[in-house]
Every structure is written in structure tokens, then in C-alpha cells.
Amino acid sequence: MLIHDQSRPGRRANVLAPSHTPEPSDIPQALRRRARPRLPEVSELQVVRHYTRLSQQNFSIDTHFYPLGSCTMKYNPRVCNSLAALPGFAERHPLAPVEHGQGVLACLHDLQEILKAVTGMSAVSLAPAAGAQGELTGVAMIRAYHLARGDHARTEMLIPDAAHGTNPASAVMCGYQAREIPTGPDGDVDVEALRAAVGPQTAGIMLTNPSTVGVFDRNIEEIARIVHDAGGLLYYDGANLNAILGKVRPGDMGFDVIHMNLHKTFSTPHGGGGPGAGPVGVSARVAPYLPVPLVEREGDDYRWLTEADRPETIGRMTAFGGNMGILLRAYVYARMLGREGMARVADFATLNANYLMARLQQAGFELAYPERRASHEFIVTLKREAKEYGVTAMDFAKRLLDYGFHAPTTYFPLLVPECLLIEPTETETQESLDGFVEAMIAIRREAQEDPEKLKGAPYTMPRRRLDDVRAARQLDLAWTPQQADGGGDGQ
Amino acid sequence: MPFIPHTDDDVAAMLQAIGAPSIESLFDEIPAALRSGERAEIPPALSEQEITRLMRLRAQTDEQPACFIGAGAYDHYIPAAVWQIATRGEYYSAYTPYQAEASQGTLQVLYEFQSMMTALTALDASNTSLYDGATALAEALLMAVRANRRCKSRRVLIPRALHPLYRSTVRTIVEPQGLELVEVDFDAASGQTPVERCTALAGDQGVAAVVINQPNFFGVLETVDALTDWAHEQGALAVAVVNPLALALLTPPGEWGAAGADIACGEAQPFGMPLSSGGPYAGFLCCKQALVRQLPGRIVGRTLDADGKPGFTLTLQAREQHIRRSKATSNICTNQGLMVTAATIHLALLGAEGLEQVARACHANTLGLVERLCALPGVEPAFTGAIFHEQALRLPRAPREVLGRLAAEADVLGGFALGADYPELDDALLVCATEQRSEEEMRRYASALAEILEAG
Numbered sequence: 021m022l023i024h025d026q027s028r029p030g031r032r033a034n035v036l037a038p039s040h041t042p043e044p045s046d047i048p049q050a051l052r053r054r055a056r057p058r059l060p061e062v063s064e065l066q067v068v069r070h071y072t073r074l075s076q077q078n079f080s081i082d083t084h085f086y087p088l089g090s091c092t093m094k095y096n097p098r099v100c101n102s103l104a105a106l107p108g109f110a111e112r113h114p115l116a117p118v119e120h121g122q123g124v125l126a127c128l129h130d131l132q133e134i135l136k137a138v139t140g141m142s143a144v145s146l147a148p149a150a151g152a153q154g155e156l157t158g159v160a161m162i163r164a165y166h167l168a169r170g171d172h173a174r175t176e177m178l179i180p181d182a183a184h185g186t187n188p189a190s191a192v193m194c195g196y197q198a199r200e201i202p203t204g205p206d207g208d209v210d211v212e213a214l215r216a217a218v219g220p221q222t223a224g225i226m227l228t229n230p231s232t233v234g235v236f237d238r239n240i241e242e243i244a245r246i247v248h249d250a251g252g253l254l255y256y257d258g259a260n261l262n263a264i265l266g267k268v269r270p271g272d273m274g275f276d277v278i279h280m281n282l283h284k285t286f287s288t289p290h291g292g293g294g295p296g297a298g299p300v301g302v303s304a305r306v307a308p309y310l311p312v313p314l315v316e317r318e319g320d321d322y323r324w325l326t327e328a329d330r331p332e333t334i335g336r337m338t339a340f341g342g343n344m345g346i347l348l349r350a351y352v353y354a355r356m357l358g359r360e361g362m363a364r365v366a367d368f369a370t371l372n373a374n375y376l377m378a379r380l381q382q383a384g385f386e387l388a389y390p391e392r393r394a395s396h397e398f399i400v401t402l403k404r405e406a407k408e409y410g411v412t413a414m415d416f417a418k419r420l421l422d423y424g425f426h427a428p429t430t431y432f433p434l435l436v437p438e439c440l441l442i443e444p445t446e447t448e449t450q451e452s453l454d455g456f457v458e459a460m461i462a463i464r465r466e467a468q469e470d471p472e473k474l475k476g477a478p479y480t481m482p483r484r485r486l487d488d489v490r491a492a493r494q495l496d497l498a499w500t501p502q503q504a505d506g507g508g509d510g511q
Numbered sequence: 512m513p514f515i516p517h518t519d520d521d522v523a524a525m526l527q528a529i530g531a532p533s534i535e536s537l538f539d540e541i542p543a544a545l546r547s548g549e550r551a552e553i554p555p556a557l558s559e560q561e562i563t564r565l566m567r568l569r570a571q572t573d574e575q576p577a578c579f580i581g582a583g584a585y586d587h588y589i590p591a592a593v594w595q596i597a598t599r600g601e602y603y604s605a606y607t608p609y610q611a612e613a614s615q616g617t618l619q620v621l622y623e624f625q626s627m628m629t630a631l632t633a634l635d636a637s638n639t640s641l642y643d644g645a646t647a648l649a650e651a652l653l654m655a656v657r658a659n660r661r662c663k664s665r666r667v668l669i670p671r672a673l674h675p676l677y678r679s680t681v682r683t684i685v686e687p688q689g690l691e692l693v694e695v696d697f698d699a700a701s702g703q704t705p706v707e708r709c710t711a712l713a714g715d716q717g718v719a720a721v722v723i724n725q726p727n728f729f730g731v732l733e734t735v736d737a738l739t740d741w742a743h744e745q746g747a748l749a750v751a752v753v754n755p756l757a758l759a760l761l762t763p764p765g766e767w768g769a770a771g772a773d774i775a776c777g778e779a780q781p782f783g784m785p786l787s788s789g790g791p792y793a794g795f796l797c798c799k800q801a802l803v804r805q806l807p808g809r810i811v812g813r814t815l816d817a818d819g820k821p822g823f824t825l826t827l828q829a830r831e832q833h834i835r836r837s838k839a840t841s842n843i844c845t846n847q848g849l850m851v852t853a854a855t856i857h858l859a860l861l862g863a864e865g866l867e868q869v870a871r872a873c874h875a876n877t878l879g880l881v882e883r884l885c886a887l888p889g890v891e892p893a894f895t896g897a898i899f900h901e902q903a904l905r906l907p908r909a910p911r912e913v914l915g916r917l918a919a920e921a922d923v924l925g926g927f928a929l930g931a932d933y934p935e936l937d938d939a940l941l942v943c944a945t946e947q948r949s950e951e952e953m954r955r956y957a958s959a960l961a962e963i964l965e966a967g
């Protein structure tokens with residue numbers, strides 16, 4: 021039942037101070053709202069119970085193993101949240117003078133420095149609000165770099181076919197054409213195809229390494245050489261940084277511009293879809309174009325650098341400079357890892373992925389790239405199960421929910437048929453990985469014996485499989501008062 | 512090892528299952544020359560107890576004086592239940608609800624959010640957030656230009672009385688796609704954006720969209736009906752940028768002018784989000800039904816499950832980057848989901864009556880403060896237009912200096928100095944007194960200002 025369906029006229033939660041404000045008679049009648057918006061009228065207990073019960077209809081890291089590939093669903097330490105919520109941080113106005121913000125600025129400055137060191141870039145801006153905005157920022161900087169050199173011929177951004185959808189979408193938002201580069205049979209970028217594609221029209225390449233097929237591209241130095249020789253820049257999509265944190269740095273691989281997803285690698289919460297944070301790092305030649313604001317340290321004092329200090333900046337990505345509360349959480353996490361803990365993240369994320377991959381392979385599941393090491397994630401393809409039993413990766417995914425596991429990423433990357441992209445992360449125990457393997461084996465047995473059962477899954481969730489086609493055809497995007505009057509279909 | 516559960520025995524058994532001699536050997540596909548060691552620049556690890564001590568100290572240095580700054584971010588009371596529920600692990604540590612059946616909690620919250628935002632704006636559809644108010648406006652303009660097929664131009668009129676940080680963010684995001692942003696000046700006396708000024712800037716090719724800001728950056732109420740009608744007469748889409756709290760008192764965008772604004776967007780921070788130095792907040796974006804396929808970002812729809820029970824799922828995904836790639840309506844993927852969860856709980860607790868009460872209290876507090884401050888010699892409103900909960904005041908002394916002394920001597924953040932963004936308002940300060948500001952704080956502000964001005 022929607023909160024709206026629990027509404028009774030005149031009922032309310034008494035959370036506000038009583039107030040006896042007069043009619044705002046100085047506001048012209050023509051600008052005044054005629055009827056109150058139809059928001060629910062409910063008691064505080066109703067609100068608390070409703071949203072608590074709704075929360076219980078979610079899978080989450082705190083409640084379930086959540087091996088969603090490319091998303092790094094690792095434990096989000098509780099202390100990061102409670103420290104970011106300290107009143108001194110939470111109550112500070114974004115436009116308060118910096119004298120009243122030395123604490124938060126110190127944290128942000130330190131975070132900039134840690135991210136520089138661990139990625140090998142020469143400067144970092146914390147401004148972008150998520151990974152995709154980091155991409156937009158990064159590609160805009162690449163554009164600014166070429167334009168500043170008077171090079172107007174570069175119209176194409178090269179993007180491997182395995183790349184995340186945000187990569188081509190971000191390139192297009194910056195005015196580039198996205199040109200696809202194929203992935204070779206071993207999972208690495210097809211270097212010959214790349215060689216054939218580069219030219220004076222090449223603005224750069226957007227690469228994820230380890231890539232979204234879960235392998236480290238062994239030809240990265242060669243790729244860097246080819247693109248640089250053609251005058252293009254290398255963009256690093258840092259969604260998979262967890263796999264190599266502290267082991268190898270994008271800056272050392274030859275990348276000119278990178279973004280990081282702090283909600284992945286630095287364990288800030290995913291929040292049911294966000295917020296995240298997508299800081300960008302750059303090599304020295306791209307540094308002038310970084311978005312503002314940046315934090316600068318002068319002696320013991322910290323201050324913002326803005327447009328006035330940074331005349332070549334591409335500008336601002338959000339009104340107030342980024343998702344500060346998320347950056348604080350990432351800072352706490354980074355300090356708790358410390359210099360010795362960075363590589364440990366990659367070590368155990370990689371150990372868990374390779375263990376899970378080996379166990380699934382031994383259980384007879386087909387790997388997309390069986391000759392390769394897993395990075396922090398790997399792909400199982402269910403094309404054989406699809407052919408033999410008529411079940412799909414989606415059926416497996418839905419049935420996994422019944423076994424108490426969040427499904428891996430399905431149908432991404434697009435080039436592997438019936439794929440499950442599986443990322444266990446370093447914070448899972450061997451026992452939880454073993455449990456996942458057992459579930460996969462059991463589900464395959466069901467597929468063999470009773471494929472219809474899989475197609476009907478899930479059975480134990482708050483809802484059975486939802487009709488996406490109906491959702492898109494008979495759009496119902498908001499409760500309306502008519503529904504209430506007509507009884508609606510709320511159950 | 513923080514957050515890593517493996518015992519030595521676990522590691523040995525797992526390596527054996529893999530058939531690898533060491534964890535290090537799992538990295539053997541990475542060219543050796545690229546490998547990096549531990550970085551001395553990164554400080555050594557701190558325990559939870561140690562980082563807590565450090566962060567408490569730093570947070571203490573940031574504790575705020577009484578804040579009379581608004582300018583796009585507002586100090587409102589947040590009921591205790593909002594964040595106690597929003598930080599439940601089931602919301603906090605879930606991700607985008609791709610697996611609908613295991614995410615009905617998040618999905619229903621988002622649907623309820625959409626329902627609340629469409630009710631507030633009087634429009635048909637809402638997405639489930641963009642990064643903040645400024646990026647929501649950038650996306651709204653890209654959407655408007657895409658949707659407006661009748662108009663060949665990519666020209667957009669944008670009021671100069673719109674938040675300067677919104678204007679600069681929008682510029683960064685939309686200019687690479689060739690949108691032409693033309694600023695419409697405000698009337699020096701009223702602070703409003705007159706329709707006549709728009710007419711002069713219409714251009715030969717016409718205008719694709721007109722931005723209408725209610726209230727505008729100076730807190731002044733615009734003549735939204737006239738601006739909306741003018742936009743529609745030009746064949747432009749009317750794009751509203753609104754403070755959603757103000758909609759408790761003001762005509763919703765869907766009812767502006769004869770036909771209503773086509774798109775409404777803005778910053779949802781006033782709904783339960785702490786100021787937090789600027790984020791995370793959440794941008795909202797609503798539109799008329801006809802434009803829904805151009806709407807960027809996640810959208811939740813109500814549908815039926817295999818048993819015919821109503822349930823919720825992400826819908827219209829063919830607009831999005833993971834399906835449409837380079838032809839998507841936007842690149843957005845991760846949004847501000849948890850902030851939307853907080854906003855939904857906040858709105859459910861307040862209801863329409865509570866929201867109106869907060870809006871009225873802010874309005875009354877700001878009027879009260881303005882009356883007090885304008886009783887001082889040389890202090891006067893910069894504009895004559897009616898306001899919501901902010902007012903630009905002209906001072907007889909340089910605002911920057913006044914602000915510094917107010918903070919140092921009275922523990923008051925006295926407002927936002929307008930001169931850096933508006934040279935003609937070099938002597939002006941933008942003040943805001945939300946429902947959080949007490950009588951005592953306002954009295955303290957007024958008497959400190961009196962002393963500062965008297966001292967000359």
C-alpha cells in the first residue's frame with residue numbers, strides 16, 4: 021500500500037514547532053497556490069512503520085551477498101557515515117566563509133592528495149558527483165586540451181565495444197562521435213583494429229582497465245603508444261579501480277585523465293542508486309582544465325580555488341562543488357586503509373574473484389575467458405544452459421534471489437551472450453562465496469529437471485516477476501487523487 | 512585487517528582451489544614494469560577509534576554560527592525519523608533497483624517520491640533525481656531543446672537573476688552541445704525579469720526554451736504567468752526552476768499562464784537534506800506527459816507481477832545509457848537515490864500542511880529580519896518586488912567587511928555578498944531567515960549590525 025493510501029484528512033505527525041504566522045498577504049494573490057498539493061496526511065508512527073517495512077523488501081549489502089559486477093558492492097563501514105554526519109560537517113552552509121570550514125577543507129585536501137598518490141596523477145578535482153559525471157568532466161577536459169592547442173580536427177572518441185553505456189553517452193554529451201573498437205577473443209582490446217581506427221580525427225580513447233569483461237588489458241602500454249602517437253589522449257574509466265588499487269596506477273599506465281567511483285572503490289554507500297562521487301585525476305598537461313572548486317593548502321590554512329584562480333577551467337559540475345558528505349565518507353575509509361591497506365583491497369578482491377571463478381568452472385559453468393585470470397570480477401556465460409534447457413541468464417538471476425543472493429550483473433557487457441558479470445569484493449567470506457556456488461549448482465539442476473520453474477522465479481520475494489512490458493506500455497508513474505477516489509489498485 | 516575477513520587458513524585453501532601459489536601470482540598478467548609499490552605520501556592506517564578522534568576535532572572547528580545565508584541551500588529542521596530510517600542498511604547499502612523483485616522497498620519509495628513531486632509541481636511525470644538543482648536545469652534545457660522540434664534554434668533565454676552558480680554549471684554542461692545561452696537582465700528597481708527584456712532577445716531563429724525562476728536568486732517573485740505565456744507564444748518551452756518548498760505557497764509550474772510550464776526542475780535539498788557544505792543534495796525534474804520519453808534519469812512505474820499483484824519496476828529504460836548508449840537522453844547512471852529516500856520520508860512526515868507551515872514561517876522570519884535591519888540608517892531593500900524567503904539589502908558599508916565583523920563579533924553568518932556576481936549590487940547582501948532562526952538570533956544580528964554601522 022502506498023503512503024498516500026493511508027492518508028486521512030487532518031491526520032499528521034507533529035514534528036514542527038507550533039507557529040502562528042499570519043497570512044503571507046504581501047504575496048500577490050495571482051502568484052498564490054489555490055489548492056494544497058495532495059501529499060499524504062499520516063501520523064509519525066505510520067511513516068516510521070511504512071518506510072521501515074518497505075526497507076525490509078530490499079536486498080542490500082547489509083543483508084545479502086550482492087555480487088553485482090562492475091558495481092563493487094563491498095561493506096560500507098558504519099563509522100564513515102556517523103563521522104560524516106557530525107554536526108560540524110552536516111550543518112555547514114556551502115557558502116559559509118572558509119574560516120568556518122577548515123575542518124572539512126582539510127579532509128578534502130587530504131583526500132585529493134591520497135587519490136593523487138594512489139592513482140599516479142598529478143592533480144585531482146573532487147567536483148564530479150558520480151562516475152558518469154566524472155566521464156563528462158574528463159572528456160570535456162580532453163576537448164579543452166585539444167581546442168587550446170588550436171586543434172579543431174578531433175571529432176571522434178574511441179570506445180571499446182565492451183565499455184559501459186555511460187562512456188559513449190558522455191562522449192556524445194561533449195560533442196564527440198563515439199567510435200567503437202572491437203574486443204579480441206581473449207578479452208583484450210583488438211590492437212590492430214585500434215591501429216586502423218586512430219588518426220588526426222581521434223580525440224582520445226576511453227578505457228576501463230581491468231575492463232568490463234573482467235580482465236587486465238595486457239597491451240595497455242601498446243594502446244597508450246598508439247593513441248598518443250596519433251595525438252589523442254587516454255581516458256581511464258575508474259569503475260574497476262578496486263581490482264588494482266595500490267598495485268598499478270593509471271598514471272603509470274599512460275592515462276592522461278581518469279575518474280574514480282568513490283561509491284565503489286572507496287566504499288561509500290550506493291544508497292539505492294546514489295549518491296556517489298566521481299573525482300577526476302589528470303596528468304600535468306591537462307591540469308589547467310580541471311573543474312572548480314579545488315582545495316588548496318597555504319601553510320596551515322585551506323581555501324577554495326575558483327574560476328578567478330583557474331582561468332582555463334572547464335567550469336563547474338554542480339552548484340556547490342560536489343557531494344561533500346560522500347567525499348568525507350571516502351576520506352574516513354581511505355585513512356582507515358592507510359598506505360598499507362590500499363593494495364590489500366586489490367589482493368583480496370582478486371583472490372575472492374579468482375576463487376569464485378575457479379569453483380564455478382570446476383562445477384561445470386562456462387567462463388567467457390577461461391584462459392585468463394579474473395581481475396576483481398569475471399564473466400560466466402550461460403549460453404549452453406540457454407540452448408540445452410531453454411532458460412536465460414535472467415531466469416538464473418531471478419532464481420538466485422530465491423536462494424538469498426542478489427543477482428550478478430546480467431546482459432552487460434553486451435558482447436557476451438547470456439552473461440553474468442560476477443564481482444564478489446574483498447569483504448565477503450569464503451563461506452558466502454561457497455554458498456553462492458552451491459546455489460548456482462542447485463539452480464542448474466532445476467534448469468535441467470524443471471526449466472519452467474526457473475522461468476517462473478522468483479517465488480519468495482515480496483513480488484513475483486514484474487511485467488516490464490506493461491510498465492512501459494501502460495505508464496503509471498505517479499499516484500493521483502483520482503486513484504484514491506476510484507479505489508485505485510493499491511493492494 | 513580492516514573489513515577483510517580472511518584468515519591465513521582461508522587464503523591457503525582458496526589459493527589451492529585456484530591452483531595458484533600466492534595472491535601475488537594472480538596479478539601476473541599485469542606488465543611487471545607498471546607495478547607500483549606502497550606510496551609514502553599516503554599516511555599509515557588509523558583504527559576506527561583514531562579516525563573518530565581526528566574527525567571529531569575537525570568537525571568541531573567547523574561548528575556554525577547562526578546562519579542567515581540562503582542562496583540556494585537552506586537550513587531547515589529535519590525530523591529525527593528521516594535519517595534514522597534512511598540510513599537503515601536496506602536503503603543505505605542497496606544499489607540501483609535493477610532486480611525489481613528484490614528492490615520493492617527502494618522502488619516504492621521512488622514511486623512515492625515521483626507522486627509527491629508531481630503533486631507539488633502540478634505536472635504529470637517526475638524522474639527519481641539528478642545530481643543537484645543546477646545539473647537538473649542543465650538536463651532540463653538539453654531535454655527542452657531535443658523535444659522542441661518546431662524550433663530550429665538552440666537558443667535558450669536564461670534570467671540573469673538566476674543563481675550565478677547554476678548559470679555557470681549549466682554553461683559547463685550544455686555548451687559543448689551547441690546550446691546558446693542568452694542572459695535576460697532583471698529590472699533594477701523591482702528585481703524581476705520583465706517580459707519586454709525577453710522580447711528584445713528572441714532572435715531571428717526563435718527561442719527553443721525560456722528559463723523561469725520562482726523565486727529568483729534575489730528571493731523576488733517573478734511574473735511567471737506572463738513569462739510562460741510569452742514563451743509559448745514564441746514556440747519555446749517554458750522551463751521552471753523552483754524552490755520546491757515555496758510551492759507550498761506559490762502557484763505550481765503546471766498551472767503557470769494559460770498552458771502551464773512544460774518542465775520544472777530545482778533543488779530538493781530543502782526536503783530533509785543537511786547543508787553539508789554543498790552536497791549530497793538532489794536535483795528534481797518533472798514534465799508534462801508528452802515529454803516523458805525525453806526525460807533523463809531513472810523512472811519508476813507501477814505494474815503487475817506474475818500473480819497480478821501491483822508492484823514497481825524501473826521503466827522507459829530505452830531512454831537510458833545502458834540501453835541506448837550514444838543515443839541516450841543523458842549519461843546519468845548513479846543518481847542521488849538516498850537523498851530522495853530522505854526527501855520522501857520528510858515530505859510524508861510534514862504533509863502539505865506542515866510544508867506550508869515551514870514555508871510561511873520562513874517567509875515571516877525573513878520579513879521580520881528585514882524589518883529589523885531596515886530600521887537601521889542606510890539599510891534598505893535593494894528591490895521592490897515581493898519575496899518568498901530571501902531579500903537583497905543595500906548597506907551603507909562594504910558588505911564583505913560587515914560580514915567579517917558580524918561573524919567575528921556576533922557569531923552570525925550575515926548573508927551572501929552579491930557584488931562579486933553582480934557589480935551593480937556591490938553594496939548589497941542577500942539575507943535569509945529560515946524557520947530555524949530564533950528571535951534571539953535575529954535580535955543579535957540586528958544589534959550587531961547597528962553597532963558595526965554606528966562605529967562607522
Ligand SMILES: Cc1ncc(COP(=O)(O)O)c(C=O)c1O
Nearest residue numbers: 090150151152184186259844845
Ligand atoms: C564501467 C563503468 N563505467 C562507468 C560507470 C558509471 O558510474 P556512475 O554510475 O557512478 O555514474 C559504471 C557504473 O555504474 C561502470 O560500471
